[in-house]
Amino acid sequence: MAAGSTKSVSFVCLGNICRSPIAEAVFRKLVADAGVEDKWVIDSAATSDWNTGSSPDARGLACLRKHGIETNHRAQQVTKEDFISFDYILCMDENNLSDLKKKANSVKNCRAKIELLGSYDPQKQLIIKDPYYGSDADFEKVYEQCMRCCKGFLESTD
Ligand code: WE7
Numbered sequence: 001m002a003a004g005s006t007k008s009v010s011f012v013c014l015g016n017i018c019r020s021p022i023a024e025a026v027f028r029k030l031v032a033d034a035g036v037e038d039k040w041v042i043d044s045a046a047t048s049d050w051n052t053g054s055s056p057d058a059r060g061l062a063c064l065r066k067h068g069i070e071t072n073h074r075a076q077q078v079t080k081e082d083f084i085s086f087d088y089i090l091c092m093d094e095n096n097l098s099d100l101k102k103k104a105n106s107v108k109n110c111r112a113k114i115e116l117l118g119s120y121d122p123q124k125q126l127i128i129k130d131p132y133y134g135s136d137a138d139f140e141k142v143y144e145q146c147m148r149c150c151k152g153f154l155e156s157t158d
Contacts, residue, residue, distance in 0.1 A: 007157055008041035009088040011117065012096055016046030016075035018131055019092045019142055021056040023117060025064050025071040026143070027150040034154065043086075045078040047099040052077055059131070063139040083107040090117040090153065092128040120152035121145065 011023035024044035031040050046052070054075045055061070064071060082089065083104050089112040091097055097116060104110045118126040128145050131138035 006039060006041060007088075008086045009043075009090060009153075010078070010082055010086045010112075011044040012047060012078055012089055012091040012100060013044075013093075013128075014046060014048055014096065014130060015051040015054075015132070016044055016073075016077075017051045017054055017057045018060055018139070019128055019146070020044035020046070021071055021073045021075075022060050022064060022139075022142055023090070023092075023128075023146040023150060024073060025069050026146045027154070028071075029069050030150050030154055041086075043082075044073060045076050045082060047078060047091075047096055047103075049077040051075040057132075057139075059136055059139045060142075063136070063143050067143065078103065080107050083110040083112050086112045088112060088153075089114045090120075091115075092117060093130065094127070117149045117153070118145065120149040120156060122148060122152055 011020040013019040021044055024042060028042055031037055052075055056073060091100055100114050116126055118128055125145055128142055131142050
């Protein structure tokens, strides 16, 4: 695969322990199932540095496992370089979006398209809500939204 045809995406939420690791793992699965792993660089990150180094939330891991998906991700904060190196930075809610746009303003040559992952939802649920203070059902809802949106996003980049 020529380097020029590689696409890249980082999924971002507040702490990189609940929503964005689910989105990253779901997108990896879809890309693997489509046999296009060598065409994609995939990562996830946080707007905050609160959880840096932490594993994903146990409820998120259980939800993913239930759907046959594993992840070894550790939380990391989005960096200035991410705005230059990634084609897409896809986030979950309006707070993420405004935090990311603020950070992008301090980067000279921002290349990344900063968007809500929910903008790719065929069911038009724009916001993927923080399940941190929620239940297992809220994590399941995040998973379902991520699955629909990641499918829509992958198709949009064909
Ligand atoms: C969260 C969170 C989430 C909330 N993951 N944390 Cl105690 C805190 C403070 C600043 C940044 C982070 Cl990340 C955290 C831990 C990790 N998904 N969601 N906190 C959250 C939700 C609703 C109202 C307030 C908070 C801090």
